[in-house]
Amino acid sequence: MRSLIPFIHQLSRQETCDWIDTIQTQLPGCDIREFSQLSEVDKGQIEIAIVANPDPAEVAQLSRLKWVHSVWAGVEGMMANLSHLPFEIVRLTDPQLAQTMSEAVLAWVLYLHRDMPQYRQQQSFSEWRQLAYTDAADRHIAVLGLGALGEKCAVRLVDNGFRVSGWSRSAKHIESVACYAGEQQLPELLAEVDIIVNLLPLTPDTQGLMDRAFFQQVKSGAALINFGRGATVVESDLLEALGQGQLSHAVLDVFTQEPLQPQSPLWGHPNITLLPHISAPTSVTTASRIVADNISRYLAEGSIPQSVDKARGY
Numbered sequence: 001m002r003s004l005i006p007f008i009h010q011l012s013r014q015e016t017c018d019w020i021d022t023i024q025t026q027l028p029g030c031d032i033r034e035f036s037q038l039s040e041v042d043k044g045q046i047e048i049a050i051v052a053n054p055d056p057a058e059v060a061q062l063s064r065l066k067w068v069h070s071v072w073a074g075v076e077g078m079m080a081n082l083s084h085l086p087f088e089i090v091r092l093t094d095p096q097l098a099q100t101m102s103e104a105v106l107a108w109v110l111y112l113h114r115d116m117p118q119y120r121q122q123q124s125f126s127e128w129r130q131l132a133y134t135d136a137a138d139r140h141i142a143v144l145g146l147g148a149l150g151e152k153c154a155v156r157l158v159d160n161g162f163r164v165s166g167w168s169r170s171a172k173h174i175e176s177v178a179c180y181a182g183e184q185q186l187p188e189l190l191a192e193v194d195i196i197v198n199l200l201p202l203t204p205d206t207q208g209l210m211d212r213a214f215f216q217q218v219k220s221g222a223a224l225i226n227f228g229r230g231a232t233v234v235e236s237d238l239l240e241a242l243g244q245g246q247l248s249h250a251v252l253d254v255f256t257q258e259p260l261q262p263q264s265p266l267w268g269h270p271n272i273t274l275l276p277h278i279s280a281p282t283s284v285t286t287a288s289r290i291v292a293d294n295i296s297r298y299l300a301e302g303s304i305p306q307s308v309d310k311a312r313g314y
């Protein structure tokens with residue numbers, strides 16, 4: 001009999017069809033269905049669910065659930081709403097996503113490195129002024145978060161000639177990257193770097209990490225790229241740091257509330273470049289293959305892939 005696996009989501013119809021069709025093709029031995037198609041009997045028997053921002057109330061109805069596989073890399077929503085339930089949470093770890101994110105990090109680091117925001121502003125005033133050139137080797141970049149995404153980004157920046165440091169919770173060794181770890185080593189790093197790239201997950205420890213005290217520790221005139229999660233940054237403190245020139249520019253792809261409200265002061269700020277959460281879109285094709293491989297392995301061997309550490313929150 002084919003294993004019944006629900007896809008529980010809050011996506012548009014088109015997105016839902018894409019995910020279900022692609023995963024179904026990869027898992028011919030399973031029956032992938034929407035939550036609304038499950039009977040009460042089904043709900044009491046299901047062991048695995050595939051999820052994309054699921055409604056917690058739907059997931060909570062699956063009383064025999066052993067694990068869920070998210071098709072996204074970030075799991076803060078599920079940690080907030082579902083971590084008290086006894087099943088494991090597996091998130092997407094996709095080398096293609098890391099490749100896409102590293103491309104975005106390189107692109108926006110180059111944007112800041114080659115002074116594109118300033119030249120854009122100068123053009124708007126018809127101002128012909130050549131800014132001093134800085135060699136990439138003299139541009140010091142910090143990548144906060146050295147996980148599946150951050151490590152790939154740090155290495156790509158090194159390959160492009162930048163001086164790169166990284167920060168994580170536990171100590172790391174990455175060739176040509178100066179690695180810092182733990183809260184105590186953060187101030188030393190912040191004081192030295194020209195561009196800070198945030199790729200931390202959102203957890204109780206990283207929520208509000210970038211507040212007034214954080215910005216006071218950064219080297220004067222440094223820039224921020226936030227590709228992690230919006231709530232890591234205290235928006236009012238970011239605006240204050242930009243207003244004082246403590247930060248020169250911020251490239252923001254993620255926000256506490258998405259979509260960003262039309263009345264947000266971030267939209268019109270001259271020193272903010274705003275992106276609508278596009279730095280690393282998940283590939284339905286590669287993500288579905290990874291989800292399918294993990295589920296096939298579980299059905300054959302009973303082994304649940306490495307799951308989120310609920311105590312750490314990521």
Ligand code: NAP
Nearest residue numbers: 073074145146147148149150168169170201205227279280
């Ligand atoms: P990951 O593999 O879990 O890596 C997380 C990294 O952050 C690890 O190096 C971890 O340290 C470090 N970390 C966590 N808490 C910390 C703390 N309190 N202090 C210092 N370091 C800490 O995650 P990932 O796959 O790289 O993804 C990172 C985040 O990117 C996701 O959670 C998501 O929010 C975001 N994301 C954004 C987009 C987008 O389009 N904007 C797309 C995908 C993902 P250890 O190595 O010591 O554990």
